Amino acid sequence: MxxxxxxxxxxxxxxxxxxxxxxxxxxxxxxxxxxxxxxVSDTWRRMTAEALDDSFGAVSCQYGPSRGLPTLIDAIVGYFNRHYGWDIGPQNVVVGPGSQMLCFIAATLFTGPGEVRDTKLVLPMTPDYTGYQGLSLVPGGVAGVEPILQRQDERSFRYLFDMPAVERLTDVGLMLLSTPSNPTGRCAAPDEIRSLVSAAEAHDVPLMIDNAYGAPFPRIGEVTTPPLRHDRVINVFSLSKTGLPGERLGFAIADERYISPIVSCMANSTLHAPQLVQAALARALNSDVLDSxxxxxxxxxxxxxxxxxxxxxxxxxxxxxxxxxxxxxxxxxxxxxxxxxxxxxxxxxxxxxxxxxxxxxxxxxxxxxxxxxxxxxxxxxxxxxxxxxxxxxxxxxxxxxxxxxxxxxxxxxxxxxxx
The missing domain is CATH 3.90.1150.10 (Aspartate Aminotransferase, domain 1)
Known part of the structure; x- marks a missing residue:
């Protein structure tokens, strides 16, 4: 680090x-x-100005809860339950200062030296976002599984998951991937996600899916596969690619057994994410402005x-x-x-x-x-x-x-x- x-x-x-x-x-x-x-810039400027006028004193001049502003937590819960038919509550959500920080916290909590064995953060397909390689506090704490390289026509090729290699690993603490991928733009298909979930279950670890480019926002690409709600999956979402990279805001949705320790780590490290932009995001979610x-x-x-x-x-x-x-x-x-x-x-x-x-x-x-x-x-x-x-x-x-x-x-x- x-x-x-x-x-x-x-x-x-x-x-x-x-x-x-x-x-x-x-x-x-x-x-x-x-x-x-x-x-996009104009809309975020308007959302932020409205949040500034309505709640500056409450959100910028006071400390807040480490899980996130209650108004934003409620907006996230309502949005995903309404749009995807999920059944989540506030206990399933945590807001952080950027999705990369949430990934770092998860890697710190779920990988590294342990009482029984040492475990690693595993990228089930490389190449993947290079920022993941700096998430471990332990030298050699990040491992990547090489893909199967498949030439297509004269000007195209594609990577495939090497699932047997993923399944053979013995030192997994957390699996992490981006979809669509940075750098390749590859979207993991639903059957591939299911295979990764099965591997996570076999290893008895969580699977963290970084939706920074995917659904529901910013949904950059032809494939709009909805995020998967599963007791092994930690879904991470970011506001960066929707036009606010400098505000460092992201959130994670998962079972309480994963979210609760992340909230504690937030409290012990950075207290909470910036709150004015949280208030702006809550307005954008509740009004469907972000979907528009x-x-x-x-x-x-x-x-x-x-x-x-x-x-x-x-x-x-x-x-x-x-x-x-x-x-x-x-x-x-x-x-x-x-x-x-x-x-x-x-x-x-x-x-x-x-x-x-x-x-x-x-x-x-x-x-x-x-x-x-x-x-x-x-x-x-x-x-x-x-x-x-x-x-x-x-x-x-x-x-x-x-x-x-x-x-x-x-x-x-x-x-x-x-x-």
């Missing part, structure tokens, strides 16, 4: 480079922020933007290079695999940086990229492209990526010929 992970070093490098006083124009396709959608934003603004925006970026990549990346896109159903990114022995993701990162473009190298989304058992070079042959910058920035950046890949290939051919 006292040192930056590989990807955080990359993001720090991007921020430092873009913030330097060189006057250089940068094209940042590595950005993880949600897109700037004016209608998803249906009318957020969903349509990302549907069109994903189509645009996919078409751009297919049209502009070199035809004589064996590259593929992961078949993703949602999320804010495209995951590109350059299936060539000469390709290296960090080399691409440095070459693009020299030309004023940023992408995110892919190796940091794998837990052991240098010691892959079955994927070989693949863990160092991928990179992530964001769809959230403006269309002109994306177009110009993809042009530079295409040129750079061509130059890398030509350089590799010259080295090979000189041998």
């Amino acid at each position: 006292a040192r930056l992970s590989g990807l955080r070093l990359i993001m720090e490098d991007i921020a430092t480079s873009m913030g330097s006083a060189t006057g250089r124009e940068w094209l940042n396709l590595g950005i993880g922020n949600p897109a700037d959608i004016p209608e 934003l998803v249906a009318l603004e957020i969903g349509p925006f990302y549907t069109q933007r994903r189509k645009f970026v996919k078409s751009l990549l297919l049209d502009r990346l070199p035809a004589d290079i064996a590259w593929r896109l992961h078949e993703g159903e949602g999320g804010m990114f495209f995951w590109v695999w350059v299936d060539e022995e000469w390709f290296d993701d960090l080399a691409l990162y440095e070459a693009l940086k020299a030309r004023g473009v940023f992408v995110v190298p892919g190796r940091h989304f794998f837990t052991e990229p240098e010691h892959s058992r079955g994927l070989g070079l693949h863990t160092r042959q991928c990179f992530r492209v964001s769809v959230t910058p403006d269309a002109d920035t994306i177009t110009a950046g993809v042009e530079v990526i295409a040129e750079t890949l061509g130059d890398m290939r030509a350089g590799s051919m010259r080295i090979r010929d000189n041998r």
